[in-house]
Amino acid sequence: MSAQLLTLVLVxxxxxxxxxxxxxxxxxxxxxxxxxxxxxxPKTAVALAAVLNLVGAFLSVAVALTVTNAVVSIQNSDGxxxxxxxxxxxxxxxxxxxxxxxxxxxxxxxxxxxGLPSSSSHALFGGLIGATxxxxxxxxxxxxxxxxxxxxxxxxxxxxxxxSPVIAAIVSMVGTWLIFRITRALGEGLNNGxxxxxxxxxxxxxxxxxxxxxxxxxxxxxxxxxxxxxxxxDLSAIPLWVKVSCAVAIALGxxxxxxxxxxxxxxxxxxxEARQGTAAQGSAAAVILASSQLGFALSTTHVxxxxxxxxxxxxxxxxxxxxxxxxxxxxxxxxxxxxxxxxAGTWEIGNAVGGxxxxxxxxxxxxxxxxxxxxxxxxRHPITAENVNDDWEDPAAVLEPSDPVAA
Amino acid sequence: xxxLFLQDIWKVLLYSLILGAGLPVxxxxxxxxxxxxxxxxxxxxxxxxxxxxxxxxxxxxxxxAVVLAGIGLxxxxxxxxxxxxxxxxxxxxxxxxxxx
Numbered sequence: 001m002s003a004q005l006l007t008l009v010l011v012x013x014x015x016x017x018x019x020x021x022x023x024x025x026x027x028x029x030x031x032x033x034x035x036x037x038x039x040x041x042p043k044t045a046v047a048l049a050a051v052l053n054l055v056g057a058f059l060s061v062a063v064a065l066t067v068t069n070a071v072v073s074i075q076n077s078d079g080x081x082x083x084x085x086x087x088x089x090x091x092x093x094x095x096x097x098x099x100x101x102x103x104x105x106x107x108x109x110x111x112x113x114x115g116l117p118s119s120s121s122h123a124l125f126g127g128l129i130g131a132t133x134x135x136x137x138x139x140x141x142x143x144x145x146x147x148x149x150x151x152x153x154x155x156x157x158x159x160x161x162x163x164s165p166v167i168a169a170i171v172s173m174v175g176t177w178l179i180f181r182i183t184r185a186l187g188e189g190l191n192n193g194x195x196x197x198x199x200x201x202x203x204x205x206x207x208x209x210x211x212x213x214x215x216x217x218x219x220x221x222x223x224x225x226x227x228x229x230x231x232x233x234d235l236s237a238i239p240l241w242v243k244v245s246c247a248v249a250i251a252l253g254x255x256x257x258x259x260x261x262x263x264x265x266x267x268x269x270x271x272x273e274a275r276q277g278t279a280a281q282g283s284a285a286a287v288i289l290a291s292s293q294l295g296f297a298l299s300t301t302h303v304x305x306x307x308x309x310x311x312x313x314x315x316x317x318x319x320x321x322x323x324x325x326x327x328x329x330x331x332x333x334x335x336x337x338x339x340x341x342x343x344a345g346t347w348e349i350g351n352a353v354g355g356x357x358x359x360x361x362x363x364x365x366x367x368x369x370x371x372x373x374x375x376x377x378x379x380r381h382p383i384t385a386e387n388v389n390d391d392w393e394d395p396a397a398v399l400e401p402s403d404p405v406a407a
Numbered sequence: 408x409x410x411l412f413l414q415d416i417w418k419v420l421l422y423s424l425i426l427g428a429g430l431p432v433x434x435x436x437x438x439x440x441x442x443x444x445x446x447x448x449x450x451x452x453x454x455x456x457x458x459x460x461x462x463x464x465x466x467x468x469x470x471x472a473v474v475l476a477g478i479g480l481x482x483x484x485x486x487x488x489x490x491x492x493x494x495x496x497x498x499x500x501x502x503x504x505x506x507x
Contacts, residue, residue, distance in 0.1 A: 062491030159412045167420050175428035179435040186442050194438035198431065205481050212489045279431045286427025289484040291419045293493060 003357035004089035008229045010360050011094050012222055014101045014367065016249045019218040021108040022120040023053060023253020026214065028262035029117070029284070029304035030206035033277035033311075035388060036266030037192070039199040042257070042385035048200075049207040050255035056211020057247030060219070065235060067220035070156045071125045072132040073140050074224075079235045081228040085136075090228025095347065095355055095363075096128070096135045097225055102367045103127025103343025107335060109374045115260035115268070115383070116331040119299035124217060125157055126339025133340070134347040153336075156297070161332060164298040165306030168287045172307040175279035176314030183275060195274035202281030207254070209288050210300050215250045219243060259383040265305065267392045268324045270312030280304075280311040302332065321392075430477040437470030 001009075030052075031045040040048065065079035074093055075081050085093035104120070104127035111118040132140040145151025183191055222242050226232035232239060266272060272280070284300075284307040291298045305328060312320040346366065350359030443463025444456050480494075483503075487494050492503040 056485065056489070059486060059489035061489055155412065159409075163412075163416050163419075167416065167423060170420065171423045171427040174424065175431045178428065178432045182432065182435040182439050186439065190442050191438070194441070195434075198434050198438075201478060202431075205478065205485075208482075209485050212485050275435070278434065279428070282431040282434075283423065283427035285481060286430070287419065287423040289481055289488075290422040290426065292488050293484055294415055294418055294422075 002089075004091055004094075004229065007091060007094050007098075007357050007360045008089075008225060008231070010364055011098050011101070011225045014098060014105070014364060015218050015222045015225070016245055017367075018101045018105050018108070018124065019215065019246050019249040020253035020256075021105050021112070022124075022214050022218070023050075023250040024256045024258040025108050025112060025117070025120050025253075025261060026210055026300055027254045027257045028265040029300045030203045030210060030281070032262045032265035032304070033272050033280055033308060034199050034203045035262055036272045037199065037274045037277050038389075039196045039274060039277065042259075042262075042388055045203070046255050046257040046385075048204065050251045052204055052207035053211035053215070053254045054247050054251035056208040056213075057215035057250055058243070059208075060212045060216045062216070064216040064220040065223055065238075067217050068128055068224065069142065070151065071142055071153050072128050073142055074128075074132060074136070079224070079227075081224060086228050086230075089230055090225070091356055092135065093228040094225055095350055095359060096131045097221060098360055098363055099131035099134070099347035099350060100124070100128035100343045101221070102346045102363055103130050103339040103341075105367060106342045106370050107339040109371055110338075111331055111335070112258055112260055113374050113378050114331075115264040116328055117261045117265055117301050117305055118328075118331045118335045119161070119301040120214065121217065121297070121299055122157065122161065122332070122335040123339045124221075125153075126336040127343035129153065129336070130340030130343030130345075131347045134344040134351070157336065160291075160298050161302055164287065164291070164302040165309070165332075168283055168303040168306030169310035169313065171287060172280045172283035172310030173314035175283055176276050176311045177316075179275050179279050180315060192274045195278045198278035199274055199281060202278060202285055205285040206281055206288070206300070206304070209285065209292075211247070211250060213288075213292065213297065213300070215246045218249070219246045222246070257385065259385065259388045260378070263383055263388045263392075264324065264328070265308055267389060268321060269305070269308050269328075270315075270318055270320045271392075272308070272311065273315075276311035276315055276318075279314065280307040283307045283310065426477060426480075430474050433470050433477075434474045437467040437474065440464075440470060441467035 027046055027049055031049045034040050035042045035045045068074055081093050104124040107123040129141055142152045144154045219238050219242055223238050284304045287303045309325055312318045346363050350363045353359050353362055440463045444460030487503055492505055495502050495504045
């Protein structure tokens with residue numbers, strides 16, 4: 001096996017690793033409220049979400065080859081890699097992609113450790129932007145589109161990030177308020193029973209949409225690497241094994257369940273009951289589907305979080321924990337730059353030892369060390385399917401997951 | 408670009424309000440209607456109570472059917488985005504057309 005092929009194998013494995021973190025980071029987006037209200041048992045909910053993510057990933061037949069074009073210029077508009085980067089089996093491009101993926105994974109794990117729902121797409125784009133700046137220069141980043149369409153970092157990432165939680169919160173607030181008006185004469189039992197299926201249905205729709213949208217990104221990145229290496233030439237199809245492995249990786253991640261994040265979403269922002277869960281998930285599903293139909297992709301995480309917040313605002317007398325919401329907002333704003341920083345740093349380190357296979361191996365070693373440390377840190381206060389729904393305010397139950405200095 | 412964004416985002420808000428708040432509200436109406444006739448104070452099953460129950464179940468059935476149609480539309484959107492198509496309402500009923 002040649003050094004270049006080994007590098008490619010590393011890129012593919014790390015990309016699938018990113019897909020896996022993408023899965024568990026976002027389980028909460030579709031299932032946090034369903035779990036918090038007890039509409040489904042935690043394990044059942046994550047299993048359902050995993051299956052729907054798997055199905056969703058296979059539904060994405062469209063070829064998302066140009067996924068990186070939104071933010072960086074490492075490919076041409078037809079999907080082929082930039083010819084300046086393809087010499088020597090694409091090793092320059094592979095290193096940029098690898099460093100970008102490392103940035104995305106490290107940031108995903110960091111926010112997971114603190115129980116913060118942050119956007120996996122922002123983490124991936126951030127990592128790629130950082131690695132591109134380090135590898136090609138500032139000119140390699142696609143900051144804005146032309147005046148005819150929304151594109152680039154500003155149009156496709158930053159503006160939607162500001163708008164999507166606000167829109168989702170408004171829709172969910174209106175929905176929650178109206179639902180409470182309509183059903184206030186009914187007892188708690190009737191409401192919880194009646195809205196159980198509403199929650200399950202809307203949560204399932206979210207999980208399916210998530211699988212369709214997010215698995216595509218990793219599929220695109222892997223296929224781009226294969227083309228750069230020279231082992232794939234078809235621009236109108238994705239290799240079947242790439243599709244299958246990406247679908248399985250995101251489904252496995254979803255099934256593992258990012259319990260720390262699920263807890264923040266389901267218990268931390270506001271106390272949720274079934275009616276709010278239905279309103280929140282219904283609003284989130286509608287915002288995501290409407291926006292992707294109108295041509296711009298919103299982050300499922302931002303939309304889901306905004307919706308849950310809105311369901312707290314719309315319920316008469318409910319209490320929203322603004323401290324938790326504020327900490328999440330901070331995490332969103334720094335996700336892109338922080339992942340970019342890690343991506344750029346990773347590329348510099350890999351480049352300092354001469355790039356190529358040695359650089360790639362060093363990058364992967366650093367990733368493993370960082371992931372291992374964070375996993376070990378998480379075991380000190382583990383959050384699992386058993387304690388995910390414990391009272392948020394009760395310090396004896398679990399330490400607040402987003403407190404970085406909790407001893 | 409900013410104005411372009413505002414134009415689009417208004418549409419997202421509008422559609423989302425109709426579907427994302429509207430459908431859950433219809434669902435809530437269904438839940439409310441299905442409980443009609445079950446809150447008789449004395450528990451006696453008079454003809455009036457039974458009429459209310461039938462009315463309630465009918466209204467609830469219609470509401471849930473509307474919600475199911477909405478979910479079907481959502482599934483169609485997911486299917487379309489996965490296949491690189493978009494839904495067109497040019498002919499009244501939704502049809503799949505290749506994304507322009």
